[in-house]
Amino acid sequence: MFQSLQALPADPILGLMAAYRADTNPKKIDLGVGVYKDPAGNTPVMTAVKKAEGILLESQNTKSYVGPTGSAGYNDCVAELIFGADLVASLGKRRITAQAPGGCGGLRLAAEFIQKANPDATVWVSDPTWANHVPLLGTAGLKIQQYPYYDYTTHSVRFEEMLATLAEVPSGDVVLLHGCCHNPCGSDLSQEQWQQVRDLCLERGFTVFIDLAYQGLGDGLEEDVYGVRLMAEALPELIVVSSCSKNFGLYRERTGALSVICESDSAASIAATQIAAAARAMYSMPPDHGATIVELIMTNSTLRDEWDAELTEMRDRINGLRSQLVAQLKAAGVTQDFSFIEREKGMFSFLGISVDQIQKLVNNYSIYLVNSSRINVAGINDSNIDYLISSLADVINS
Numbered sequence: 001m002f003q004s005l006q007a008l009p010a011d012p013i014l015g016l017m018a019a020y021r022a023d024t025n026p027k028k029i030d031l032g033v034g035v036y037k038d039p040a041g042n043t044p045v046m047t048a049v050k051k052a053e054g055i056l057l058e059s060q061n062t063k064s065y066v067g068p069t070g071s072a073g074y075n076d077c078v079a080e081l082i083f084g085a086d087l088v089a090s091l092g093k094r095r096i097t098a099q100a101p102g103g104c105g106g107l108r109l110a111a112e113f114i115q116k117a118n119p120d121a122t123v124w125v126s127d128p129t130w131a132n133h134v135p136l137l138g139t140a141g142l143k144i145q146q147y148p149y150y151d152y153t154t155h156s157v158r159f160e161e162m163l164a165t166l167a168e169v170p171s172g173d174v175v176l177l178h179g180c181c182h183n184p185c186g187s188d189l190s191q192e193q194w195q196q197v198r199d200l201c202l203e204r205g206f207t208v209f210i211d212l213a214y215q216g217l218g219d220g221l222e223e224d225v226y227g228v229r230l231m232a233e234a235l236p237e238l239i240v241v242s243s244c245s246k247n248f249g250l251y252r253e254r255t256g257a258l259s260v261i262c263e264s265d266s267a268a269s270i271a272a273t274q275i276a277a278a279a280r281a282m283y284s285m286p287p288d289h290g291a292t293i294v295e296l297i298m299t300n301s302t303l304r305d306e307w308d309a310e311l312t313e314m315r316d317r318i319n320g321l322r323s324q325l326v327a328q329l330k331a332a333g334v335t336q337d338f339s340f341i342e343r344e345k346g347m348f349s350f351l352g353i354s355v356d357q358i359q360k361l362v363n364n365y366s367i368y369l370v371n372s373s374r375i376n377v378a379g380i381n382d383s384n385i386d387y388l389i390s391s392l393a394d395v396i397n398s
């Protein structure tokens with residue numbers, strides 16, 4: 001039976017990790033997968049996480065099952081981080097949060113939930129969007145369509161076109177927005193634009209679904225959830241999937257969540273049963289380790305301050321690298337305008353170079369980036385920036 005299977009190409013993002021690891025060039029640079037790197041090029045365990053792990057090791061006295069929607073304590077911490085304490089209080093029982101195996105697990109769980117609520121729903125994703133959105137949502141049987149988002153020429157959001165498309169989205173369909181630090185383009189909606197999308201949603205009745213994978217890596221923990229909170233305050237229904245992979249550095253621990261806001265308390269209690277059943281049918285229950293670490297950090301003011309300070313350092317470093325990259329490209333005589341990189345947020349930006357130029361960077365210079373020209377800015381450091389700039393200058397100016 002298995003002989004009938006056809007081999008599939010490597011994942012466009014994860015495939016780069018393997019290629020980078022196999023490369024023996026000492027000058028190789030990894031700008032591929034979205035993982036934070038420190039100035040030495042490492043992705044260390046955050047200090048607050050290490051300390052929480054120490055506490056966990058000492059205090060944990062059972063490994064018994066938790067349940068399909070994970071730990072209630074973790075779910076409360078995540079809800080507070082995303083929505084803020086006031087909104088959590090005012091939403092009351094209209095809001096439910098379920099722990100999920102990473103952001104990906106949360107997205108897949110959300111897709112199952114949407115499918116149960118409306119099997120005919122189309123999910124509208126931004127053009128472009130994260131490469132894994134389509135497989136994660138599509139395998140649940142949802143139809144996918146795109147709305148215009150990024151203008152590769154002006155390096156800004158095609159907001160009028162986006163709004164014009166969303167104005168045609170019917171009630172019963174779902175619009176997926178990136179909460180902050182848009183992956184892959186780094187161009188976010190302004191506050192006014194979020195407000196206009198909210199108004200349109202209230203008028204049209206489509207359901208807003210926000211993927212929040214980078215809270216704290218754009219402008220700040222509070223600033224990065226402006227859109228999420230605006231929607232949560234105003235809309236009768238909302239779906240938010242969040243991840244602790246990047247802001248807690250818990251990548252491999254698969255620590256995420258699905259939060260759903262319903263029109264009424266009773267609708268939310270029904271939704272909670274659907275989410276629990278969907279989780280049970282897919283993976284039974286999410287892994288506990290990362291979630292307990294997050295809960296320990298969020299409920300201990302010393303650890304929480306330490307984590308916040310580390311996250312601030314990460315964010316400042318990424319924003320500093322953005323400015324440094326733009327300035328050094330200019331100083332190296334690259335006439336193409338890259339100033340947009342400084343305006344964009346989070347780990348990613350498109351360089352806006354051709355596939356041919358990208359292939360040269362990968363094959364001739366061992367500089368790894370996704371074929372869309374997306375780079376992970378956090379992969380740059382003082383030891384590799386000169387080589388990166390001279391390679392880019394060679395490839396762009398040749």
Ligand code: LMR
Nearest residue numbers: 013032033034130132183
């Ligand atoms: C990325 O976009 O590089 C990250 O979100 C990692 C992944 O799973 O693709």
